[in-house]
Amino acid sequence: MTLKASERMKIPRQHMPEQDPGQRATNFGEVNFGLACEAARTEADRCLGCKGAKCIGGCPVGVDIPGFLGALSEGNLDKAADILFDANVLPGITGRVCPQETQCEALCIRTGKSEPVAVGYLERFVADWAREHRTTKVQHPPATGKRVAVVGSGPAGLTCAGELAKKGHQVTIYEALHKPGGVLVYGIPEFRLPKKIVDSEVEKLKQLGVRIECNIIIGQTYTISDLLNEQGFDAVFIANGAGLPVFLGIPGENLKGVYSANEYLTRVNLMGAYRFPESPTPVIDAPQVVVVGGGNTAMDAVRTARRLGASPATLIYRRSRQEMPARVEEVKHAEEEGVTYHFLVNPVEILGTDDGWVRAVRCQNRELGEPDDSGRRRPIAVPGSEFEVPCQVFIEAIGTRANPLLTQTTPELKVNKWGYIEVDDKNMTSVPGVFAGGDIVRGAATVILAMGDGKKTAAAMHDYLLNQD
Amino acid sequence: MFLILDAQWLAPGIRRLIVQAPHVLRHHQPGHFVIVRVAPESERIPLTVADTDHDKQTITLIVQVVGATTEQLCNLETGQSVLDVAGPLGKPTEIKKFGHVVLVGGGVGTAVILPQAKALKNLGNRVSAVIGGRSKDYVILEQDLSQHCDAVYPCTDDGSYGYHGFVTGQLNELIADKAQPVDAVIAAGPVPMMKAVAEVTRPHGIHTIVSLNPIMVDGTGMCGGCRVMVGDKMLFACVDGPEFDAHQVDFDELRDRLTAYRTQEKRAWDHKPSGHVCKCKVAEVPS
Ligand SMILES: Cc1cc2nc3c(=O)[nH]c(=O)nc-3n(C[C@H](O)[C@H](O)[C@H](O)COP(=O)(O)OP(=O)(O)OC[C@H]3O[C@@H](n4cnc5c(N)ncnc54)[C@H](O)[C@@H]3O)c2cc1C
Ligand SMILES: Cc1cc2nc3c(=O)[nH]c(=O)nc-3n(C[C@H](O)[C@H](O)[C@H](O)COP(=O)(O)OP(=O)(O)OC[C@H]3O[C@@H](n4cnc5c(N)ncnc54)[C@H](O)[C@@H]3O)c2cc1C
Ligand code: FES
Numbered sequence: 001m002t003l004k005a006s007e008r009m010k011i012p013r014q015h016m017p018e019q020d021p022g023q024r025a026t027n028f029g030e031v032n033f034g035l036a037c038e039a040a041r042t043e044a045d046r047c048l049g050c051k052g053a054k055c056i057g058g059c060p061v062g063v064d065i066p067g068f069l070g071a072l073s074e075g076n077l078d079k080a081a082d083i084l085f086d087a088n089v090l091p092g093i094t095g096r097v098c099p100q101e102t103q104c105e106a107l108c109i110r111t112g113k114s115e116p117v118a119v120g121y122l123e124r125f126v127a128d129w130a131r132e133h134r135t136t137k138v139q140h141p142p143a144t145g146k147r148v149a150v151v152g153s154g155p156a157g158l159t160c161a162g163e164l165a166k167k168g169h170q171v172t173i174y175e176a177l178h179k180p181g182g183v184l185v186y187g188i189p190e191f192r193l194p195k196k197i198v199d200s201e202v203e204k205l206k207q208l209g210v211r212i213e214c215n216i217i218i219g220q221t222y223t224i225s226d227l228l229n230e231q232g233f234d235a236v237f238i239a240n241g242a243g244l245p246v247f248l249g250i251p252g253e254n255l256k257g258v259y260s261a262n263e264y265l266t267r268v269n270l271m272g273a274y275r276f277p278e279s280p281t282p283v284i285d286a287p288q289v290v291v292v293g294g295g296n297t298a299m300d301a302v303r304t305a306r307r308l309g310a311s312p313a314t315l316i317y318r319r320s321r322q323e324m325p326a327r328v329e330e331v332k333h334a335e336e337e338g339v340t341y342h343f344l345v346n347p348v349e350i351l352g353t354d355d356g357w358v359r360a361v362r363c364q365n366r367e368l369g370e371p372d373d374s375g376r377r378r379p380i381a382v383p384g385s386e387f388e389v390p391c392q393v394f395i396e397a398i399g400t401r402a403n404p405l406l407t408q409t410t411p412e413l414k415v416n417k418w419g420y421i422e423v424d425d426k427n428m429t430s431v432p433g434v435f436a437g438g439d440i441v442r443g444a445a446t447v448i449l450a451m452g453d454g455k456k457t458a459a460a461m462h463d464y465l466l467n468q469d
Numbered sequence: 470m471f472l473i474l475d476a477q478w479l480a481p482g483i484r485r486l487i488v489q490a491p492h493v494l495r496h497h498q499p500g501h502f503v504i505v506r507v508a509p510e511s512e513r514i515p516l517t518v519a520d521t522d523h524d525k526q527t528i529t530l531i532v533q534v535v536g537a538t539t540e541q542l543c544n545l546e547t548g549q550s551v552l553d554v555a556g557p558l559g560k561p562t563e564i565k566k567f568g569h570v571v572l573v574g575g576g577v578g579t580a581v582i583l584p585q586a587k588a589l590k591n592l593g594n595r596v597s598a599v600i601g602g603r604s605k606d607y608v609i610l611e612q613d614l615s616q617h618c619d620a621v622y623p624c625t626d627d628g629s630y631g632y633h634g635f636v637t638g639q640l641n642e643l644i645a646d647k648a649q650p651v652d653a654v655i656a657a658g659p660v661p662m663m664k665a666v667a668e669v670t671r672p673h674g675i676h677t678i679v680s681l682n683p684i685m686v687d688g689t690g691m692c693g694g695c696r697v698m699v700g701d702k703m704l705f706a707c708v709d710g711p712e713f714d715a716h717q718v719d720f721d722e723l724r725d726r727l728t729a730y731r732t733q734e735k736r737a738w739d740h741k742p743s744g745h746v747c748k749c750k751v752a753e754v755p756s
Contacts, residue, residue: 176555176687176689177687177689178506178513178553178555186687186691214553215504215553215554215555216492216555217555217556217558217689220496220556220557220558221492221493221495221496221555221556221557222492222495222496223496226495243689243690243691244690244691244693244705244708245691245692245693247693247696247703249703253703254696254698254703254722254726256725256726256728256729257729259694260692260693260694262691262692262693263686263692263693263694266686266687266691266692267686271512271513271686272510276733276736276737277733277736277737277740278510278740279510280510280511280512280537280538280737280740281512281513281686282730282733282734282736282737284729284730284733355725356725356726356728403689403690403691403708404690404708405689405690405708
């Protein structure tokens with residue numbers, strides 16, 4: 001039965017069922033439970049199926065959103081999944097971590113009149129359904145005899161590997177850490193992205209015949225030239241992420257209890273410090289934690305601290321709430337979990353005890369001035385407004401820069417002045433046969449853009465490999 | 470899994486493990502380290518590659534029991550395996566023709582200077598090694614070093630063997646010997662020792678390198694946990710080091726940062742399911 005547009009407009013946006021905030025602030029279980037089938041179909045009914053749907057243009061990988069929502073609304077989950085997976089190979093992940101409110105949902109025609117269609121929830125729903133109900137028919141296409149090395153197993157590397165394997169190329173992923181997944185496993189916490197979802201993507205790749213070699217650091221264990229010359233790979237995709245944390249450069253940063261968000265999250269997520277001492281990697285226990293930053297990384301760090309018992313767990317950000325780059329849902333969830341926010345505040349010094357432990361952070365107020373290059377109003381220091389926030393752990397989540405490990409041993413690889421790899425419109429680097437994508441090309445970006453790069457590059461690499469001889 | 474072809478106690482609490490790790494050999498140079506995980510739930514710990522054997526495709530690790538993970542590793546026997554060996558990591562040692570180089574190794578730091586001795590000697594340097602231990606039993610690798618060095622000077626705190634006193638005392642004597650002027654010093658060992666070495670060479674303006682051992686997690690530059698202050702720069706020991714100009718390093722801060730997990734390390738030590746079953750003969754519980 002088809003609904004009229006006016007009927008569709010009357011349906012309210014479905015609510016995402018979630019763990020009770022008080023309870024979830026004490027565990028690492030996923031916050032969102034996912035929509036039930038009925039609710040998902042009702043939500044899909046809210047899509048007006050616009051001709052020339054704008055939402056598609058908001059999706060960095062151009063998912064046919066009205067197409068998959070239409071199939072879902074008809075109850076044809078298989079078709080919905082086919083449409084979704086056609087453009088996005090990791091929808092179970094992006095459905096959970098994409099900033100939908102600035103992408104597809106921002107352009108939904110309903111925005112303004114009522115709430116946009118919950119595209120993210122539905123993407124997640126269809127992907128989860130497919131993971132649980134579809135036995136992936138593993139196709140083994142005829143082997144091309146070409147071998148490809150992929151450096152890094154984040155979303156860019158995983159996607160590229162999968163796409164190339166589906167075309168019959170033999171793919172090996174080299175990962176520096178002991179577990180594949182990149183930021184998806186060491187950075188983004190379990191309560192936002194359960195690791196079993198990443199694991200199942202990795203499992204799928206293995207079924208496709210992709211080999212994954214962990215603990216191999218390209219640039220150190222093997223160089224790019226080793227891969228091409230001695231190991232006989234026909235092409236290489238570099239997707240080693242951005243990586244290196246930036247520090248503020250304020251006094252007190254080497255006190256005990258100061259972490260980069262990367263270190264804090266790696267200790268807790270990858271190394272399981274929340275299960276210490278069963279898992280032997282520790283993280284410093286602190287009754288009070290302050291995190292500086294306004295992005296997803298900062299939110300993940302402060303919510304992790306909250307779950308490890310910090311009260312208060314405080315986030316300080318130099319701009320105002322509107323300018324926070326973090327996903328809106330995370331900002332809201334964190335607040336419900338009891339995270340305290342201080343906006344328009346910047347740390348100027350970390351204060352320590354006599355024996356070298358963090359005891360507080362000295363902050364200074366900011367006020368918003370003229371817009372800067374990013375179009376956001378520039379925060380300006382307010383002299384004399386300093387105050388102290390007591391804490392025993394202070395976490396910096398203010399950004400990353402390019403990891404030089406690989407590029408420094410491959411001098412022929414052209415990088416820009418920030419150390420990010422330069423590529424042409426096919427994502428090929430200055431070295432023939434060597435391609436790159438994801439954060440190492442874009443600077444810190446998003447999962448969907450990394451995935452999109454992996455996909456686009458795989459297509460370019462496929463052409464390159466076939467035309468090679 | 471990486472097979473242990475040989476495991477021997479070199480001294481109380483110090484074990485030598487010869488591990489099959491062909492992938493580490495290809496680009497290994499003196500100064501490199503690896504990150505080891507003993508078993509699925511283990512910590513990632515950095516260990517220097519003390520030696521390599523291209524015929525047997527092995528690396529040598531020399532490990533001192535200081536906590537739960539090093540104990541777990543040292544309890545492994547010949548024929549058992551470690552789960553992961555990632556590397557080689559870090560920047561290699563500056564190996565060039567210096568003239569007369571004095572290598573200073575304190576305790577397990579002696580593992581760091583062994584491959585350096587080899588490489589420096591091959592380039593035609595005069596190489597002296599000053600190696601220290603608490604007492605005779607704790608002086609390690611003297612034989613191995615003497616194969617590559619022009620002179621090896623063992624030192625013991627209690628005078629039970631070799632020079633009676635700290636390695637810095639012996640180093641001072643070598644510097645005072647005008648017949649063999651010292652052109653460079655490379656030191657690896659406990660932080661107070663490296664700091665003392667830096668102070669000994671500073672007034673003489675002798676080029677001095679130290680191999681730092683901050684707490685690491687990934688070893689690939691991703692976490693910043695291994696940061697050290699060198700001059701006024703914050704550097705990451707795993708990618709910018711671990712070797713730095715001794716006269717620029719803030720040793721006090723490094724020493725302090727190494728104590729960040731004292732309480733947790735005690736808990737990890739006490740938590741071991743089997744209690745303390747170390748076979749190393751010294752129950753050196755972290756203090
Ligand atoms: C805490 C945190 C939260 C985030 N939250 C979100 C979110 O909610 N939504 C969103 O869209 N984006 C988010 N992001 C950003 C997003 O995760 C990244 O943009 C994305 O992961 C980049 O993908 P990638 O494949 O380029 O690299 P990465 O995911 O960084 O993966 C790179 C991989 O390469 C490996 N590697 C590095 N060097 C080498 C080498 N020399 N040899 C072999 N392997 C190597 C690394 O160990 C790593 O596994 C977040 C980032 C962080 C840190
Ligand atoms: C580049 C590098 C090379 C190293 N090479 C060697 C080596 O060849 N042989 C060897 O025995 N050790 C080496 N170390 C030190 C070794 O990594 C640590 O002793 C080990 O991580 C301790 O783990 P644990 O769980 O047994 O002890 P923990 O219980 O974690 O710590 C016990 C005590 O050891 C100290 N400690 C912790 N981590 C380190 C560390 N990374 N470095 C120094 N002290 C530490 C702490 O102060 C702590 O109080 C090296 C360290 C670095 C950074
Ligand atoms: S150990 Fe993580 S950056 Fe050096």
